Amino acid sequence: MSELREKAALAKQAAAIMNSLTTNQKNEALLDMAAALIRQQDSIIEANRIDIERGRANGTSESLLDRLTLTSSRVETIAEGLRQVVDLEDPVGRVLEAFERPNGLRVEKISVPLGVIGMIYEARPNVTVDAAGLCLKTGNAVVLRGGSAALESNRRIVEVLREALASTALPADALQLIEDPSRASVDEMLKLNGLLDVVIPRGGASLIRNVVENATVPVIETGAGICHTYLDESAQPSMASDIAFNAKVQRPSVCNSMETLLVHESFASRHLRELADRMLNAGVELRGCDRTRAIVPEAIAVTAADFATEYNDYILNIHMVSGLDEAIDHIRKYGTMHSECIVTENREHAELFLQQVDAAAVYHNASTRFTDGFEFGFGAEIGISTQKLHARGPMGLPALTSTKYRIYGSGQIRG
Amino acid sequence: MSELREKAALAKQAAAIMNSLTTNQKNEALLDMAAALIRQQDSIIEANRIDIERGRANGTSESLLDRLTLTSSRVETIAEGLRQVVDLEDPVGRVLEAFERPNGLRVEKISVPLGVIGMIYEARPNVTVDAAGLCLKTGNAVVLRGGSAALESNRRIVEVLREALASTALPADALQLIEDPSRASVDEMLKLNGLLDVVIPRGGASLIRNVVENATVPVIETGAGICHTYLDESAQPSMASDIAFNAKVQRPSVCNSMETLLVHESFASRHLRELADRMLNAGVELRGCDRTRAIVPEAIAVTAADFATEYNDYILNIHMVSGLDEAIDHIRKYGTMHSECIVTENREHAELFLQQVDAAAVYHNASTRFTDGFEFGFGAEIGISTQKLHARGPMGLPALTSTKYRIYGSGQIRG
Known part of the structure; x- marks a missing residue:
């Protein structure tokens, strides 16, 4: 039996205990x-040092190493x-309907x-602890498969956490780390129906694409x-500039930052030059459509492929539209x-946009950077769902639950 | 472009209109x-006759033809x-949180x-209409791929329904039928992300397995x-007999009927013989474990494969357990x-069972046949979900909705 199948089976056994624990126990x-x-931080930092040294030897970039x-x-x-x-409300065991x-x-x-x-997940070892905490709080067992770059760190962290669980009401087996760094362990995990x-x-x-496919x-x-x-x-110019600048520059590496700025032609003729300068001064590379480049010649020509790319970087597409x-x-x-x-200052346009654009979060006059569990007041999140089933947007603890119908009878049969 | 891709693209365009209709319009x-x-029933029945004749010529069983x-x-x-x-509440456009x-x-x-x-879906043409009604009521567009055995019926039904839509506020393109009867159209449908x-x-x-895989x-x-x-x-004997009999015999062809009866050894020694007779008299074929067969020699030996089979038929596995x-x-x-x-009459056992058994619906002292949208009071259902994400159990209209966060600001940016 593979490491994965064995650990997933242990997790499934543990899940049967996890689902009946009290909030206090968790x-x-x-x-x-x-x-x-x-x-145990010394031993964790020591294990992390091994990852860092191996990463440096492999030529990992300093920003990634950081x-x-x-x-x-x-x-x-x-x-x-x-x-x-601990402070978040336990979403398990609620009577949702009766x-x-x-x-x-x-x-x-x-x-x-x-x-x-x-x-x-990939590199950062903090995800190991975050995910463990959120999954266990919601009464789930969890099988973690982190990136190989953090393997030693993750191994020691999970060891420490499992040792800690051993003296609690929670089964240590509810927390599993897959140590096989090969792609095969991911492929196997994706097909582990039943476990x-x-x-x-x-x-x-x-x-994400590999997992979905x-x-x-x-x-x-x-x-x-x-x-x-x-x-x-009708956008108010300074508000428009601040929101666009914030969406692009405040933290370009994250998923809710802006990749493409769409500008109404009449707004562009009045204000795009100034906004482009602000972006350029912040070190943002600009890529624009022909009409954008007539105003901002510093922009290189944008392609359809650019529009379909998540840069996560100081790069911005600008596209002028007629409405x-x-x-x-x-x-x-x-x-x-x-x-x-x-x-926009046009209330009707705002409502049409919010109605017709199909996305987890649609904003009127605020930066897209707010799509985040903490910013919504949900606390830590396991991720931001971009699908429409089960959970959409920042996933708080309820996204880690399902439901069950309990039916109490006194001998009823169907006629 | 394939028929499927073309029709799905039309459906996607229609969906953008569907999502802003009023309940009255729908x-x-x-x-x-x-x-x-x-x-138009005459032309529908006429089209259906072609399916029936072709089915009969192909040797389709009379029960399927019926x-x-x-x-x-x-x-x-x-x-x-x-x-x-029409009478069901429209689940779209509700403010779930603010x-x-x-x-x-x-x-x-x-x-x-x-x-x-x-x-x-497979044979029955009524599913074509049911699915269309539930999907349109919830503001969705729908692409139907019914079984080839009902192709002529489905084609005429969808034609009639689309003609009816043409004089309503709903776009006829919100309802699409894939007429390609080949397996290839199903395979293509399963990969149509984005549409x-x-x-x-x-x-x-x-x-189901093909789709999931x-x-x-x-x-x-x-x-x-x-x-x-x-x-x-501690089960009350006549209640136990009635519930088991109902779960098996009332309509064996459906998903919520019983395939395996588990019997406590002490209950079995007192009551299994009588219950087995009731099943046998109703024409149920029995398959049992060794201890069952000691009491019910008419039962043939049950196998692990039997326990993993959904018979949808007058066949029952019986397995004796020690608790x-x-x-x-x-x-x-x-x-x-x-x-x-x-x-059971043992309240504690009931609670343990309802707590520990992981299923969409868990029953104490009532037949499993009640897992059904109408029986739960939800009205027509699009199906009974056996997965844990998004919807579980009988899926009423809310299961056909997602959510969206609308955020109204006045220039907020993230610090």
């Missing part, structure tokens, strides 16, 4: 896990994240854990974001149903 | 559709089904249509049901997370 375990991370690096203060932040999950049928059957719809969650109830990928576009286990697609901001004819409909059509063609924004 | 269209079916046959009264029943959907953030952002979570729903938002298969186990479009898995009834030591845990373990191994029942 919270105490999370606090013990946080304490263990702090107590994201991978654990320090005492970063371990403290990660542990604090676990403590914050009704009695004319034949006397009493039907209750109850929220229950999903069961066993498979997480596939995994859902797979959640977290990472770049190619990781090959999984037979149900998937919650997360993260890929080609987000647009549309500056309408709202053309903007909506462009988003329909190139958007990834993540976050889309219109800046 | 209800009027449903009533017009129902009236058109009645008005399910396929349309008569005047069956068309009336189908039209009545559409009228009943809150204001400290920075002044107003966030609303709104229910929206899923978009374009792909339905893949279809979800695929819902409705049919036998092999259809090959789809890259999100799937709502429905229908396959290996359901168990467990008669506990609750063994029953739950058996269900965990062979169940399909559809409907499971315990008959």
Whole structure:
């Protein structure tokens, strides 16, 4: 039996215990896990050093190495994240509906854990702890498959967390790490129907695509974001500039940052030059349509492939449109149903945009950067769903639950 | 461009109109559709006759031909089904959550249509109308791919329904039928990401399996049901007999009927013989474990493969167990997370069973046959979900919706 199948089977057994724990039991375990991370931080940082050294030897970029690096203060932040999950409301065991049928059957719809969650993610070891905390708090077992670049860090972290679980009400087997760094372990995980109830990928576009294309286990697609901001004819100029600038520059590496700016031609003729300068001064490379380049000659010619690319970088496409409909059509063609924004003083245009654009989050006069569990007040999130089934947008704890009908009878049979 | 891709693209365009219709507009269209079916019933029955004749020539069984046959009264029943959907509450456009953030952002979570729903189903032409009605009522466009055995019937029905839509506020293109009877059209449908938002298969186990294994479009898995009834030591004998008999015999062909009876050894020693006789007298073939066969020699030896088979027929597995845990373990191994029942007078055992058995519907002292949209009071259903994501159990109209966050700002940017 493969490492994966064996650990997933242990997780499934553990899930049967996990689903009947009290909130207190789960919270105490999370606090013990946080304490263990702090107590064992030296050994975690030591394991992390091995990853960093191997990464450096392999020529990993310094910015990636920086994201991978654990320090005492970063371990403290990660542990604090676990403590914050304690404060979140437990979404399991709620009676969502309850009704009695004319034949006397009493039907209750109850929220229950999903069961066993498979997480596939890339570099940063903090995701290991975040995912463990959110999955265990919701009564799920979790099988983690992190990136090979963080293997030593993840191995030690999971060891520490499992040791901590051993003295709690939670079965240590509810937390599993797949150590096989090969692509084969991912491929196998995607087909593990019957052992995994859902797979959640977290990472770049190619990781997500591989999961969506090959999984037979149900998937919650997360993260890929080609987000647009549309500056309408009546947009208030300084607000438009601030929102567009924030959406592009405040943190370009994340999924809810802007990749393409759509500008109404009349707004563009009055204000695009100034906005382009602001972007250029911040080091943003501009790619524009012909009409944009007539105003901003610094922009290179944008291609259809550019419109379909999530840069996650200081690059911005600019496309001039003749009105709202053309903007909506462009988003329909190139958007990834993540976050889309219109800046306008025209209330009717705003409502049409919010109605017709099909995305997890649609904004009027605010930066797309707000699509985030903390910003919505949900607390830590397992990801941002860009699909329409089950959960859409920032996924708080309820996204990690399912439901079950409990029916109480007194001998009813169907006539 | 293939027929499928072309029609799905038209459906996607139509979906952008569908999502902003009023409930009245949708209800009027449903009533017009129902009236058109009645008005055009002769041509529908005529088309159906071609399917029946071809089926008979191909050696289709009489029972299947009967399910396929349309008569005047069956068309009336189908039209009545559409009228009943009118009475169901429109789940679209509800404000599910609304809150204001400290920075002044107003966030609303709104229910929206899923978009374009792909339905893949088998023989019966009534599913064509049911699915059309439920999908259109929820503001979705729908691409139907019915079984080839009903192709002429489906073609005429969809023609009639589209003609009816032409004089309503709904775009006729929101309703599409794939006429290509080849397996290739199903395979293509399963990969139509970007045009279809979800695929819902409705049919036998092999259809469902094909969809789950090959789809890259999100799937709502429905229908396959290996359901168990467990008669506990303290079960009230006549209630136990009635529930087990009803679960097996009332309509064996459906997914929520019982395939395996689990019997506590002590209950079995007192009551199994009598219950077996009742089953045998109703024409049920029995397959049993060794201990069962000691009491019921008429039963042939049951195999592990039998336990994993959905018979949909007058066949029953009987397995004797030493207690609750063994029953739950058996269900965990062979169940399909559809409907499971315990008959017991022991309240604690009932609660343990309902807690630990992982299924869409878990019953105490009632027949599993109640897992059904009408029986739950939800009205017509698009299917019974046996997966844990998005919807579980009988899927009423809300299962055909997604959500969207609308965020209203006044220039907020992220710091």
